[in-house]
Amino acid sequence: MSLIRHLLVIAVMLGASIASPASAQGSSLARSDRASTISSVPAEVLVVLAKEEQGKIDPQLGKMTALRRPPFNSFRSMKVLSRPKLKLTPGKDALVSLPNGRRMKLTLLRVMPDGRYKVKAAINRPDKSDYLPLLQVIASAGDPFFVAGQKYQGGTLIVGVIVDPKKTAQ
Amino acid sequence: MDSPEKEDEKLQMFFDGELAPEEEAAVRRSLEGSPKAAAQLREWEHLRTAMKSVATDWAGEIDSDALFARIENEIGAPVVPIARPKLEQPGLRVIPDGRERRVWGGVATGFAAAAAIFLAVMAWPEPHLDPSPIVRGSQVLEADFGSNTGTIFEVEGGAGQSLAVIWIDDEEVGLP
Numbered sequence: 001m002s003l004i005r006h007l008l009v010i011a012v013m014l015g016a017s018i019a020s021p022a023s024a025q026g027s028s029l030a031r032s033d034r035a036s037t038i039s040s041v042p043a044e045v046l047v048v049l050a051k052e053e054q055g056k057i058d059p060q061l062g063k064m065t066a067l068r069r070p071p072f073n074s075f076r077s078m079k080v081l082s083r084p085k086l087k088l089t090p091g092k093d094a095l096v097s098l099p100n101g102r103r104m105k106l107t108l109l110r111v112m113p114d115g116r117y118k119v120k121a122a123i124n125r126p127d128k129s130d131y132l133p134l135l136q137v138i139a140s141a142g143d144p145f146f147v148a149g150q151k152y153q154g155g156t157l158i159v160g161v162i163v164d165p166k167k168t169a170q
Numbered sequence: 171m172d173s174p175e176k177e178d179e180k181l182q183m184f185f186d187g188e189l190a191p192e193e194e195a196a197v198r199r200s201l202e203g204s205p206k207a208a209a210q211l212r213e214w215e216h217l218r219t220a221m222k223s224v225a226t227d228w229a230g231e232i233d234s235d236a237l238f239a240r241i242e243n244e245i246g247a248p249v250v251p252i253a254r255p256k257l258e259q260p261g262l263r264v265i266p267d268g269r270e271r272r273v274w275g276g277v278a279t280g281f282a283a284a285a286a287i288f289l290a291v292m293a294w295p296e297p298h299l300d301p302s303p304i305v306r307g308s309q310v311l312e313a314d315f316g317s318n319t320g321t322i323f324e325v326e327g328g329a330g331q332s333l334a335v336i337w338i339d340d341e342e343v344g345l346p
Contacts (some may be wrong), residue, residue: 118311148335
């Protein structure tokens with residue numbers, strides 16, 4: 001009979017562990033909880049100078065296969081100028097200086113229920129709104145969005161923004 | 171003339187003193203003309219002597235009188251029946267209505283297993299009901315190019331996801 005008692009206890013414990021709130025509610029609740037409780041998210045900005053002249057592709061961009069596809073495939077050389085890391089806090093601006101004197105302003109607006117990040121970006125000269133006044137993007141962790149087209153030193157700046165870069169390898 | 175095996179056997183019997191007198195005399199005669207057989211006999215004799223010596227040494231170490239006395243005592247002792255512990259019979263045979271209990275045990279085990287499966291099925295999150303499947307990539311919600319003109323592209327990422335590209339035409343600006 002002790003064997004039967006043991007089996008009953010195991011069954012109850014198994015059921016209780018599976019039915020625990022964390023797993024029973026599924027991942028969607030956990031994600032929406034994260035949206036309201038998250039304090040800050042790491043982010044990385046990739047500043048690349050791309051030129052159409054024949055040259056080297058920076059080895060740091062080896063895994064960034066998107067930069068080898070249109071509209072970037074017309075560039076024959078790419079060099080990473082800077083790779084600043086920052087923390088995005090909801091409602092708080094984070095500034096990144098670009099080599100052409102403009103500044104990129106990034107703001108984490110919210111974390112979506114599906115875990116993606118809603119980010120606001122702007123690129124302007126200080127106290128101006130002469131280039132990109134407003135951009136709103138939704139990005140999943142580790143997946144970049146690019147702002148390109150600024151002319152610099154005979155080339156074009158490509159600015160990639162990766163939110164939560166360590167979460168998903170690009 | 172005997173075969174070598176037969177001769178060897180006869181020599182062994184001679185050594186052990188098992189031959190008839192006339193055969194023993196014949197072997198003794200043949201040994202005079204056979205130094206090989208004589209050497210064999212000497213070797214066996216040497217072995218026998220060595221073994222006797224060892225046996226005598228071992229026998230000296232054993233107190234044979236005490237050993238025999240103990241054996242005699244054991245033999246002479248009255249036979250006492252050994253009280254064997256009562257063997258415990260398997261529970262299902264001893265307990266009345268054991269078959270019934272076994273059935274109930276099986277039912278309880280089945281119930282426990284069914285309860286575990288039921289709880290697992292009820293509590294398992296159903297993936298197809300998840301309203302927010304994981305979405306990869308990035309996408310533009312809103313873009314204000316100001317006085318510039320721009321284009322929004324989609325480029326495929328390394329995992330096949332769609333990545334947003336905002337391309338804004340620009341005139342090179344000087345450092346402030």
